[in-house]
Amino acid sequence: MPVAWLIDESFTYSHLVPTPYIESNPRYDIFHDGHYQYAFNQSRPLMRYVYQIDRDLIWEDLVKKLTQA
Secondary structure, three states, X not given: OOOHXXXXXXXXXXXXXXXXXXOOOOOOOOEEOOEEOOOEOOXXXXXXXXXXXXXXXXXXHHHHHHHHO
8 A cells, every 4th residue: 555646646645744854852752632743844855645545446446457457
C-alpha cells in the first residue's frame, strides 16, 4: 500500500507538508488535541503526507490487473 498513490492518486487522501526535523529536545512524543506535534520549519523540503487510503479502490485495481494478466 505504500506506493498506492504512485499508481493512482485517487486511492489516497493526502497533502504536502514540510519535512519534520529533530531538534535538541525532540517533541515527537507530545500528544495534543488528538494529534502528535512534530517540529516543522516551513522552509524545509516538502513531503506527501497520506492520512487516509481507499482500500476498496486499491483492491479493485489489483484484482482487475490480476484478472487481465
